[in-house]
Amino acid sequence: xxxPSLMVPPVRQSPLHKVGExxxxxxxxxxxxxxxxxxxxxxxxxxxxxxxxxxxxPIITTNQIDFGGVMFDCATFALVALGLNIVIGYAGxxxxxxxxxxxxxxYVTGVLTSYxxxxxxxxxxxxxxxxxxxxxxxxxxxxxxxxxxxxxIVTLGFxxxxxxxxxxxxxxxxxxxxxxxxxxxxxxKQPNPPFEQGGAFAIPHLQWNGLVPSLDTTHETHVLVFGxxxxxxxxxxxxxxxxxxxxxxxLVKASRVxxxxxxxxxxxxxxxxxxxxxxxxxxxxxxxxxxxxGLSGSLYAxxxxxxxxxxxxxLIYSMLYVAAVIxxxxxxxxxxxxxxxxVAYLPDRFRQLGDYRYFIFGLALMVLSIWxxxxxxxPRRARRARAAEAQIDALExxxxxxxxx
Amino acid sequence: MSDPRPAVLEVxxxxxxxxxLTALNEVxxxxxxxxxxxxxxPNGAGKTTCFNVMTGVYQATSxxxxxxxxxxxxxxxxKITQLGIARTFQNIxxxxxxxxxxxxxxxxxxxxxxxxxxxxxxxPRHRRTEAEALARxxxxxxxxxxxxxxxxxASNLSYGDQRRLEIARAMATxxxxxxxxxxxxxxxxxxxxxxxxxxxxxxxxGYTVLLIEHDMRLVMGVTDRIVVLxxxxxxxEGTPAEIRDNPAVIAAYLGVDEDxxx
Numbered sequence: 001x002x003x004p005s006l007m008v009p010p011v012r013q014s015p016l017h018k019v020g021e022x023x024x025x026x027x028x029x030x031x032x033x034x035x036x037x038x039x040x041x042x043x044x045x046x047x048x049x050x051x052x053x054x055x056x057x058p059i060i061t062t063n064q065i066d067f068g069g070v071m072f073d074c075a076t077f078a079l080v081a082l083g084l085n086i087v088i089g090y091a092g093x094x095x096x097x098x099x100x101x102x103x104x105x106x107y108v109t110g111v112l113t114s115y116x117x118x119x120x121x122x123x124x125x126x127x128x129x130x131x132x133x134x135x136x137x138x139x140x141x142x143x144x145x146x147x148x149x150x151x152x153i154v155t156l157g158f159x160x161x162x163x164x165x166x167x168x169x170x171x172x173x174x175x176x177x178x179x180x181x182x183x184x185x186x187x188x189k190q191p192n193p194p195f196e197q198g199g200a201f202a203i204p205h206l207q208w209n210g211l212v213p214s215l216d217t218t219h220e221t222h223v224l225v226f227g228x229x230x231x232x233x234x235x236x237x238x239x240x241x242x243x244x245x246x247x248x249x250x251l252v253k254a255s256r257v258x259x260x261x262x263x264x265x266x267x268x269x270x271x272x273x274x275x276x277x278x279x280x281x282x283x284x285x286x287x288x289x290x291x292x293x294g295l296s297g298s299l300y301a302x303x304x305x306x307x308x309x310x311x312x313x314x315l316i317y318s319m320l321y322v323a324a325v326i327x328x329x330x331x332x333x334x335x336x337x338x339x340x341x342x343v344a345y346l347p348d349r350f351r352q353l354g355d356y357r358y359f360i361f362g363l364a365l366m367v368l369s370i371w372x373x374x375x376x377x378x379p380r381r382a383r384r385a386r387a388a389e390a391q392i393d394a395l396e397x398x399x400x401x402x403x404x405x
Numbered sequence: 406m407s408d409p410r411p412a413v414l415e416v417x418x419x420x421x422x423x424x425x426l427t428a429l430n431e432v433x434x435x436x437x438x439x440x441x442x443x444x445x446x447p448n449g450a451g452k453t454t455c456f457n458v459m460t461g462v463y464q465a466t467s468x469x470x471x472x473x474x475x476x477x478x479x480x481x482x483x484k485i486t487q488l489g490i491a492r493t494f495q496n497i498x499x500x501x502x503x504x505x506x507x508x509x510x511x512x513x514x515x516x517x518x519x520x521x522x523x524x525x526x527x528x529p530r531h532r533r534t535e536a537e538a539l540a541r542x543x544x545x546x547x548x549x550x551x552x553x554x555x556x557x558x559a560s561n562l563s564y565g566d567q568r569r570l571e572i573a574r575a576m577a578t579x580x581x582x583x584x585x586x587x588x589x590x591x592x593x594x595x596x597x598x599x600x601x602x603x604x605x606x607x608x609x610x611g612y613t614v615l616l617i618e619h620d621m622r623l624v625m626g627v628t629d630r631i632v633v634l635x636x637x638x639x640x641x642e643g644t645p646a647e648i649r650d651n652p653a654v655i656a657a658y659l660g661v662d663e664d665x666x667x
Contacts, residue, residue, distance in 0.1 A: 260514065262502075
C-alpha cells in the first residue's frame with residue numbers, strides 16, 4: 001500500500017484548467033441556443049471585436065503606443081497562429097521556420113508593388129499566396145517523406161535562409177529593406193498627404209475619464225482609407241480575412257481532410273494502413289499553412305507603414321509563433337487565435353516594464369508548460385481525455401475518491 | 406487442393422530476411438474467398454511478419470504476394486488498403502484522441518474521392534460521401550456492438566471494446582480480406598466466445614478473414630483452414646481436424662495438446 005505522503009489528491013487540477021472549463025461552459029451555452037440567437041450573438045461579438053480599437057476600453061488599451069497598431073499586430077499574429085495551427089495542431093508537423101513563409105509573402109508583395117514593379121496591392125496578394133504555397137510544396141515534398149525530427153530541422157534552416165537571402169540580395173533591397181509598398185485602394189475622398197486623410201467618412205474614437213466615456217473628436221478613424229497614418233482600417237481588413245480563414249478552417253477540419261490530418265498525427269502507420277495517403281495530407285497541411293503564412297506576410301508588408309526590412313523576419317519570430325500555438329492550445333483554432341493575441345498583446349501592453357517583460361514572458365511559458373502543457377484552450381477531446389486519464393491514474397494509485405468529471 | 410473457390414490472396418514462396426535473420430523462409434499458401442483462415446505458430450514463428458508483408462509494411466526479400474492475381478510488389482500501403490486488404494494490430498493502434506465514430510470514419514474514407522475543394526465548398530459530392538461514411542460507420546459500430554459509445558474517445562473504451570473498434574475500423578475500409586492480428590489477446594473466456602461469434606458474423610457478411618491467434622481453442626473453433634508456421638517455415642496446412650492430429654504441429658507446440666495450449 002502507498003504511504004499517505006505518496007497519495008495523489010483526488011484529480012486536482014491547476015487553476016489554469018479553469019480557463020478551459022470556463023470556455024467549455026460558454027461553448028455549450030452558445031450551442032444550446034436556437035440558431036437565430038446564435039447568429040445574433042455571433043454578430044454582436046463580431047461588432048465588438050471590430051469596434052475594439054475605437055472603444056479604447058480602460059485597462060486593455062495600451063497608452064504608450066498606438067492602440068490601433070497593437071490591435072493590428074494582434075490580428076496578424078492570430079492569423080499566423082491559425083495557419084500554423086493547421087500544420088502543428090491538426091497534422092502534428094513541427095514547423096520551426098514559419099517566419100520564412102511570412103517573409104516570402106511580404107517580399108513578394110514588396111517586390112511586385114514597389115521595388116521592381118508597380119502592381120496594385122490586391123493583384124499582388126493572390127500571387128504572394130501562390131508563391132508561398134509553392135515554396136511550401138517544394139520544401140515539404142522531400143522532407144515530409146521521412147518521419148521524425150527532420151522537418152523541424154529543415155524548416156528551421158529554411159526560416160534562417162530566407163532571412164539571410166533577404167538581408168544579402170540587393171534585388172530584394174538587402175538590409176535596407178523595401179519601402180513604399182502599395183496600400184489597398186482607399187474608398188471615398190482620396191487621402192492627401194500629409195494631413196488630409198480622406199476616406200468614406202470618419203468615426204471618432206472614445207475617450208474614458210475613469211468609467212465615463214465621451215467622444216474624442218480629435219482622434220478619428222477614416223473608414224476604408226489605407227495608409228501609414230492609421231492602422232485601424234488595416235486591422236479591420238485583417239480581421240475580415242481572419243474570419244474568412246476561420247470559416248474555411250472549420251469547413252476543412254470537419255471533413256475527411258481534417259480526419260485524415262488527425263489520424264496521421266495520432267498514428268501515421270495505422271493511418272496509412274487504413275487507406276490514408278499520409279504523405280499527400282501532410283503536404284496539403286504544410287502547403288495550406290504556408291499559404292496562410294504568406295497571406296499574413298503580404299498583409300503585414302502593406303499594413304506596417306508600407307515598409308519591410310529583414311530585421312522584421314528574424315528566426316525568433318518563428319519561435320514566438322510556435323509558442324502562440326502551444327500557449328493557446330494546439331489543435332483548437334480558438335486556442336491558437338487566443339495564443340496569437342496573447343503573444344502579440346502582452347509585450348506591448350507592458351512596455352513600461354522594459355526588457356523585463358521578456359523575462360516575465362519566459363517565466364509564464366515555463367509555468368504554463370508545467371501546469372498546463374496542453375495550452376490554455378486545447379481541443380475539447382484532448383481536455384476530456386486528460387480528465388479521464390487523471391481519473392484513471394488516481395484510481396490506480398488507490399484510496400482515492402473520484403468525483404464525476 | 407481442389408477448392409473451387411478462387412484465391413483472394415496468394416503468398417508465393419515468400420522469404421524475408423532481416424540482416425542475417427530469416428524471418429520467413431519460402432512460405433507458400435493462399436486464402437480462398439469467403440473462408441476463415443487461421444495462421445498459427447509458436448512465438449516468433451513469423452506470423453506477424455507474414456501479416457506485415459501482406460499489408461505492405463515489409464517488402465519480401467524474394468517471392469511474391471498476389472492479391473486477386475495482382476502482385477503487390479512495392480505498392481504503397483494505402484493503395485494496398487484501397488485494393489482491399491485491411492488489418493488490425495496486435496498491440497492496439499487506434500487514433501486515441503479521436504472519437505469512436507471518427508476512428509471508423511477514417512476507415513470509411515479509404516475510397517472517398519472527396520478533396521479539399523469539395524470540403525471548402527460543401528459540394529453535393531461532399532455531402533453524399535459524408536452521409537455514406539457516417540451511415541457505414543454507424544452500421545459497423547452496431548455490428549461489433551459498441552454503437553452506444555460512438556461519441557466516446559477511443560482511448561476511453563475498455564480494452565475489449567478497443568479491439569472491437571479496431572475490427573470495425575478495418576471493416577470500414579471495405580476490404581475483401583480482413584486480417585486480424587491476435588484479436589483475442591488479453592480476453593477472458595467469455596469475451597473470446599463473443600469474439601468467435603463476431604468473427605463468424607463478419608465472415609457471413611461476405612468478408613474473407615485471416616486470423617492470427619495463439620488461443621488454440623478459438624482457432625480450432627472458428628477457422629475453416631489453418632496454416633502453421635514455425636521458425637519462419639510452413640510446417641502444416643489443413644482443416645482444424647487435420648492440424649489437431651498433425652505430429653509436426655504437436656511437436657512444434659512441445660507436445661502440448663490444444664486444450665492446454667491457451
